[in-house]
């Protein structure tokens with residue numbers, strides 16, 4: 410029998426929203442919406458208007474950062490990148506930096522967790538369904554706070570696998586910003602899942618390594634150079650950037666020869682002593698297989714572990730990098 414397609418009254422819809430529950434909603438803790446003008450903590454209310462150009466055109470920019478032990482790590486750097494991304498597509502942020510920070514802190518406080526993942530979206534805003542950005546009177550801000558799910562220890566201890574991607578790389582203009590137009594990144598993640606590997610890495614038009622779906626890649630050569638793909642072609646990750654700063658002490662002490670950007674071929678990566686993956690949620694993970702060949706001796710190497718130590722110490726104790734959530 411054909412299913413009846415119901416038309417709901419306003420009150421019926423409110424009742425349905427109250428009753429609406431799906432298991433993954435347990436991880437959603439709080440959302441600020443400038444469209445609502447405040448914070449909601451019921452996941453059923455964490456919605457974005459369908460006529461926001463973010464929804465139907467991917468017209469917006471975003472950031473993802475984490476709060477650990479009650480402090481947000483690297484917030485200023487994430488907000489610097491957000492401002493750059495927004496400028497790149499001519500979106501004015503809906504509020505100034507001070508207000509933005511107050512909203513983020515209030516949302517994390519409302520979430521009531523000392524550890525949380527925060528995703529922030531700045532959209533072109535509601536205003537119709539065409540591509541025309543001038544249709545939208547005002548940009549909007551959505552801040553979503555969800556439960557932080559730590560990466561299993563096993564992944565640091567046993568390492569992860571990596572594969573070259575076949576998804577065409579984004580042009581530098583789009584790769585350099587964190588726009589909500591992440592279709593190539595989505596396809597790279599699907600590619601990894603389908604191939605049974607942890608990550609895929611893009612290969613640019615000249616045959617050099619790019620980045621992962623939402624992570625940066627770096628290698629440590631047998632000559633003790635820490636090399637990363639050139640940032641003019643990939644997103645300048647906050648994690649890898651901070652690690653490069655912290656690792657300068659290894660060069661100063663003569664333990665490493667050099668840290669820098671380079672054109673890295675897959676063949677060079679195969680010969681590397683270590684390949685590492687960098688990203689906000691997990692920090693640093695060692696790659697033990699790339700395109701089905703072992704890296705180094707096929708086990709996580711010492712340098713990745715050393716860099717992780719430096720980064721975790723920074724997260725625990727560098728005031729300049731930490732924004733406490735409580736007043």
Ligand SMILES: Cc1ncc(COP(=O)(O)O)c(C=O)c1O
Pocket residue numbers: 473587594620621622623624625644645646647648649687688689690
């Ligand atoms: C395409 C891309 N590259 C790299 C990164 C790593 O950046 P970060 O270290 O700031 O998380 C991300 C993550 O946001 C990303 O989306």
